[in-house]
Amino acid sequence: MSFDRYYCILxxxxxxxxxxxxxxxxxQLSTSSSKAEKAYYKATECLDxxxxxxxxKELRKAVTADEGFSEAWMVLAxxxxxxxxxxxxxxxxxxxxxxxxxxxxxALYFLGTLELSTGLYEEASRHLKDFLNSQPISKTQEETxxxxxxxxxxxxxxxxxxxxxxxxxxxxxxxxxYSEYFPCLTIDNQxxxxxxxxxxxEVEGREQEDFFISKKQNGNWGIAENIGLPINTRYxxxxxxxxxxxxxxxxxxxxNQLGYGEGREGYGSCDLFISRKMGxxxxxxxxxxxPVNTSKWETQPSFSSDGKTLFFIRGFYDKQNTYHxxxxxxxxxxxxxxxxxxxxxxxxNSPGIEESIFIHPDGQTLYFSSDGWPGMGGLDIFVSRKxxxxxxxxxxxxxxxxxxxxDENSLMVSADGKLGYxxxxxxxxxxxxxxxxxxxxxxxxxxxxxxxKGTVFDEADGKKLSAKFExxxxxxxxxxxxxxxDPVDGSFLVALPSGKRYALNVSHPDYLFYSDxxxxxxxxxxxxxxxxxxxxQAIKVGESVVxxxxxxxxxxxxxxxxxxxxxxxxxxxxxxNPNMQxxxxxxxxxxxxxxxxxxxxxxRAKAVYDYLLNKRIEPQRLTYKGYGETQPVDTNDxxxxxxxxxxxxxxxxxx
Numbered sequence: 001m002s003f004d005r006y007y008c009i010l011x012x013x014x015x016x017x018x019x020x021x022x023x024x025x026x027x028q029l030s031t032s033s034s035k036a037e038k039a040y041y042k043a044t045e046c047l048d049x050x051x052x053x054x055x056x057k058e059l060r061k062a063v064t065a066d067e068g069f070s071e072a073w074m075v076l077a078x079x080x081x082x083x084x085x086x087x088x089x090x091x092x093x094x095x096x097x098x099x100x101x102x103x104x105x106x107a108l109y110f111l112g113t114l115e116l117s118t119g120l121y122e123e124a125s126r127h128l129k130d131f132l133n134s135q136p137i138s139k140t141q142e143e144t145x146x147x148x149x150x151x152x153x154x155x156x157x158x159x160x161x162x163x164x165x166x167x168x169x170x171x172x173x174x175x176x177x178y179s180e181y182f183p184c185l186t187i188d189n190q191x192x193x194x195x196x197x198x199x200x201x202e203v204e205g206r207e208q209e210d211f212f213i214s215k216k217q218n219g220n221w222g223i224a225e226n227i228g229l230p231i232n233t234r235y236x237x238x239x240x241x242x243x244x245x246x247x248x249x250x251x252x253x254x255x256n257q258l259g260y261g262e263g264r265e266g267y268g269s270c271d272l273f274i275s276r277k278m279g280x281x282x283x284x285x286x287x288x289x290x291p292v293n294t295s296k297w298e299t300q301p302s303f304s305s306d307g308k309t310l311f312f313i314r315g316f317y318d319k320q321n322t323y324h325x326x327x328x329x330x331x332x333x334x335x336x337x338x339x340x341x342x343x344x345x346x347x348x349n350s351p352g353i354e355e356s357i358f359i360h361p362d363g364q365t366l367y368f369s370s371d372g373w374p375g376m377g378g379l380d381i382f383v384s385r386k387x388x389x390x391x392x393x394x395x396x397x398x399x400x401x402x403x404x405x406x407d408e409n410s411l412m413v414s415a416d417g418k419l420g421y422x423x424x425x426x427x428x429x430x431x432x433x434x435x436x437x438x439x440x441x442x443x444x445x446x447x448x449x450x451x452x453k454g455t456v457f458d459e460a461d462g463k464k465l466s467a468k469f470e471x472x473x474x475x476x477x478x479x480x481x482x483x484x485x486d487p488v489d490g491s492f493l494v495a496l497p498s499g500k501r502y503a504l505n506v507s508h509p510d511y512l513f514y515s516d517x518x519x520x521x522x523x524x525x526x527x528x529x530x531x532x533x534x535x536x537q538a539i540k541v542g543e544s545v546v547x548x549x550x551x552x553x554x555x556x557x558x559x560x561x562x563x564x565x566x567x568x569x570x571x572x573x574x575x576x577n578p579n580m581q582x583x584x585x586x587x588x589x590x591x592x593x594x595x596x597x598x599x600x601x602x603x604r605a606k607a608v609y610d611y612l613l614n615k616r617i618e619p620q621r622l623t624y625k626g627y628g629e630t631q632p633v634d635t636n637d638x639x640x641x642x643x644x645x646x647x648x649x650x651x652x653x654x655x
Contacts, residue, residue, distance in 0.1 A: 029071055036065035040072050047079075055079050068099050077110065090114050105134040109141055116148055116377045119405035121159075125152040143351070147372065154374035154397065155405075163399040163444075167436045169429060170421075173223045174214050179433035181423035182239050186246040187305070187361055187415045187451045187495050188529070190216045193249070194224075194435060195238045202234060209238040211251070230284045231275060235261035239300040243307065244361050244415070244451075245483055245493035247277045250288070250310065252299040268295035272312060279488030292330050292338050305361035305449075305495035307482035308332045313355050314341070325353045327368060348384055348392050355379070356409035360417070361495040363480070365446035366392065369409035373397065377405035381422075383444050398444055415495070416526040417445040448498040450520070452530040455490040456506065459535035464490030465508055467536065471496070472503040474517065474549070474562040492534075498524055503549040503565050511536040512652075513569055515548045539577065544585075544651035550608065557603035559611060567608065570650065571615040581654040584608045584624040587631055589642035594628060602626025608648055623653070 031037055039061035046054035056079050062072035073096045080089035093111035096103055108131035115124035128149045132142065169175060170192075179197040192214045200206040210232040212224040226232060231249065240251040253260045254270040263284065264273065271293040273285040287293060288310075297315035304311070308331055315325035326349040328341040343349060352372020356379075359366055364386040369379040373395055380403040382395035397403060402420075411422040420440045423433040456467045466487035471480045471494060480502065485492040496502065498520045506514040514534050537543045549566035552558060559567075574580055586601030586608075605624035612622055634641035 029069070031062075031066040031069040031072070033066040033069070036062040036069050036072065039065065040069070040075075043072075043075065043079075047075075052079050052082050056083070070096060070099065070103050073099060074103050074107065077107075081114070086114055086118055090118070090120075105131055105137050108134065109137075109145060112145070113148060116151060116155075117405055119155075119377065121152045121155045121377075125149060125156075128152065147350075147352070147374070150374040151377060155376045155400070158376060158397070158400040158403075161399075162401055163441045165401050165438055167424075167426065167438050170221055170435045170437060172430060173221050174212075175430040175434040177431035179423070179425075179431065180212075180435045181433050182300075182356075182410045183412050183421045183423070183435050184240055184242045185412060185414060185421070186242060187244040187449075187493050188453060189414050189416065191242075191246055192221060192224075192421075193227075193240055193242055195240065196224075197432075200234065208234060209236040211237055211240055227282065230263075231282050233261040235259075235264075237261075241301045241303045243303050243483070244305040244495050245491075247484065247486055248303065249275045249277070249282065249285075250301045250303055251275075251285075252301070253285075254299075267293045269297045270299045272298050272301050272310075277486065279486065288338060291340050297325075300356055302357045302359045304359045305363055305481055305497075306479075309359070310338070311344075311357050311359050311366075312341075313357065314343075325355060327354050327357050345392060347394055353379070356381075356411065358412045360413055360446040361415050362417075362447035362449050362497045363495075364497075365413075367411050367413060368395075369407075369411070370395070376400055376403045379407040379409050381408050381411050396444070399441070402438070413440060413446060415449055415451065417448065448524070448526060450496045450498070450524045450526050450529050452492075452494040452496055452504070452518070452532070454492060454531060454533040456485045456492060456508075456534045456536060457490055458511075459537050464488070465511070465536055466490065467492075467506050467508045467511075467534070469494055470505045470507075472505065472549075472565045474501040474503050474565070477561075477565050496520060496524070496530070498522075501562070503562070505549075505565070505569055506534050506536070507569075508536055510538065512539055512543060512545050513573065514545075515566055515569070517549050539580075539652070539655070541652050541655055544649050546647050546649045547608070548647075550648045552604055552607070555600070557600060557607050559607050563611075567611050568615070570608075571612055571617060574612070574617050574621065577655070579655055580652060581621045582623075582650045583653050584612075584622065585649050585651065586624070586626045587645060587647050587649070588629050589632070589645040590629045590636040591642065598626050598628035600626070601628050604648060608650075 029037060039058045043055045043058035046058060059072050059076040059079065063069050073092055077089045077092040080092060093107050096107040108127045112124045112127035112131060128145050132145055180194055183192060183194040185192055194212055195209050196212050197207050197209050200208045211227050213227050214221045214224040231237060236254055238252050240249055242249055250272055252270050253264060253273055255266055260266045266287060272288045274288050275285040276283045299313050301310055301312040309329055311327060311329045313325060314328050317323050327344045329344060330341040331339040333339055350370055350372025352370060354368055354370045356369040366384045367381060369381050371379050373382060375397050381398045383398060384395045385393045411420055413420050418439060419437045421435060421437050423435055425433050456465045457463060458465060467485050469483040469492060473480050481495060483494050496518055501521055502518045504516045514536060547566055550563045551560040553560060584605045586605035588597040588601050605626050609622050609624040613619060632645045634644040636642050636645060
C-alpha cells in the first residue's frame with residue numbers, strides 16, 4: 001500500500017541475493033585479510049536477520065581492514081540503499097570503481113541507477129553507457145540499462161522544456177500532520193475521497209489507513225471527515241475509487257496476521273472490495289471475488305464512467321522469481337459477475353512497474369504511473385488515449401516538473417479536465433504527504449465532458465426511486481454508460497462525454513421508461529451541466545410516454561437508424577407486459593397545411609407500428625393514429641417549441 005513498496009521489494013531481492021552470493025564465495029574473496037574476511041561473514045549473519053545496522057557496521061570494519069575488498073564495498077552499498085542513505089551509497093559504488101575491477105560492470109549499473117534516482121542525469125548517462133560497453137553483462141541488465149539510459153536522455157531534454165506547473169495545497173481542511181494520498185472525485189467535483197495514514201489507536205508505533213471525505217462548501221473544501229464503519233476499521237483501507245456518481249466505492253484491503261478486517265474474507269495478499277452508498281450511509285463491503293481477486297496482489301482500482309469497466313493493478317512473482325506489476329481490466333457482466341481480467345497491451349504495460357491508474361470519465365484517457373517508460377527517474381505519471389478503434393496510444397510522459405526524480409503517482413484528474421490532484425511531500429505542506437492540485441497542460445487534458453444530475457421520483461406521490469440509467473450512442477446503438485440512482489434519495493449523476501449524440505433511457509420494473517437525448521457532437525460547456533429531475537409514470541391505463549429518441553428524416557416518415565434503441569425498448573416493455581395494448585400517436589408542429597401534417601403524423605405512427613410488428617408484437621395489441629398539429633405541448637412560435645410538438649408517443653389502452 002505504501003508508495004515505496006516496489007523499492008522495498010527490489011532491495012530485499014538484491015540483499016537476499018547478495019547474502020546468498022557472499023556465502024557461496026567463501027574462500028574466493030578478493031581479500032587476503034583474515035580480519036576483513038571475519039567482519040564480512042559476520043555481516044552475512046546480520047543480513048540473514050535483516051539487521052542492516054549491524055551489517056553496515058561489520059562491512060565498514062571489513063573495508064577498513066582491506067580498502068580493496070570489492071565484495072564488502074558492493075554489499076555495503078546495497079545495505080546503505082536499504083537504509084535510504086542514497087548519497088553515501090553512491091560514494092561507495094564510486095569507491096568500488098577505484099578500488100578494484102572485480103565488480104566493475106555491476107558497480108557501473110547500480111551507480112548509474114542510483115544517480116538516475118537522484119536526478120544526476122549526466123553522471124548516470126555516462127556510467128550506464130560505460131556499463132553497456134562492458135563485458136560480460138546479463139541480457140536482463142542490458143535491457144534495463146537501455147531503458148534507464150533512455151530516461152536520462154529524456155530527463156535532460158525535459159529539464160530544458162518544462163511544462164507549466166503551479167502546485168496548490170488543498171489546505172488544512174483536507175491535509176493534516178499525517179499523510180494524505182490516493183484522491184478521487186465525483187463527476188460534479190463536489191465530493192473528494194482520499195486515504196489518510198493514522199497512528200493505530202490500539203498498537204503503539206503502528207499505523208493504519210482510513211478513508212476521509214470532504215465536500216465543497218462555497219467553492220472551498222470542507223473539513224474532511226472519517227467515513228467510519230462499515231468501510232473504515234482498525235485495519236488498512238486504501239487506494240479507493242468512486243464510481244463517477246459517487247454511489248459505489250471500490251477499495252483495497254490487505255491481509256495481515258488478523259485477516260482482512262471485521263467480517264471480511266479474501267483470497268490472499270491484497271483484495272478489492274466494493275460497497276454501495278445508501279443515502280448517507282455505506283453498505284457492508286463485499287469482496288469482488290474471483291477471478292478479479294486471487295492469491296496475487298490486487299490493488300489501486302479505477303472505475304470507469306460506463307459503470308462496466310474496472311481497471312486495477314495486479315502484482316505477482318513468476319516461477320523464475322521475477323516480479324511483475326501491470327494494469328488489468330475487467331468488465332461487469334449481465335449476471336453481476338466480473339469477467340476474467342485482461343492485462344492491458346504492451347503499449348501501456350512496460351517491463352517495469354505500473355501502478356496508480358486513473359481512467360477519466362471521458363472513458364478514453366488513462367493516467368498511470370510507471371518506471372518502465374522513459375522518464376525523470378523512479379515512477380513518473382503518463383497519459384495514454386484510446387482511439388476510435390479501441391487501441392491505446394503510446395504513453396506520453398507528463399513532463400517536468402510534474403514529474404521529477406522522486407516517485408510521482410496517485411494522480412486523478414477532475415471531470416472538466418482542468419485540474420490534476422496528487423500527493424507529494426514537497427516542502428511547505430502540513431505534514432508528510434499532502435494533497436495538491438495543479439492545472440493540467442492543455443495538450444495532456446482529457447476529452448471534454450459534462451454531466452446529467454438530478455433525482456428520480458414517482459410522478460404520482462413524489463417517492464424517490466432507484467432506477468437504471470443507460471446512455472446509448474445514437475450512431476452505433478452501443479450502451480456507453482450504465483448507472484443507477486440512489487435507492488434512498490433517488491439521486492443520480494451521469495457522465496456525458498462530448499463528441500456524440502446520446503439517447504438516455506431510465507427504467508424501473510414497475511414504471512414506464514423515461515427517455516431523453518443529448519446532442520454533444522460539438523463540445524458542451526462543463527460549467528453548464530444538465531440538471532433535471534426525472535418523473536416516472538406507473539404502468540397503468542391512460543398513461544402516455546413521449547418517445548424522445550424516435551427520429552425521422554425531415555418531412556419524411558422514414559425511421560432513422562438512431563431510433564432503433566428506443567423502439568427496441570418499447571418492444572421489450574410490451575413483451576414483459578403481455579396483456580398491454582397501446583396506441584401509437586404521431587404529432588407535428590404547425591408548419592405546412594393541416595392535411596399534410598395529418599398525413600405525415602399518421603405515416604410516422606404507422607412506421608413505429610410496423611417496426612413493432614417486425615419485433616413479433618401481435619397486431620391486435622397495437623393501434624396507431626395521426627393527430628397532426630392538433631395537440632401541441634408547447635408554443636409553435638419558437639424552434640424549441642416546434643421541436644417538442646413534433647413527437648411520437650404511445651398511450652396504454654389496456655392492461
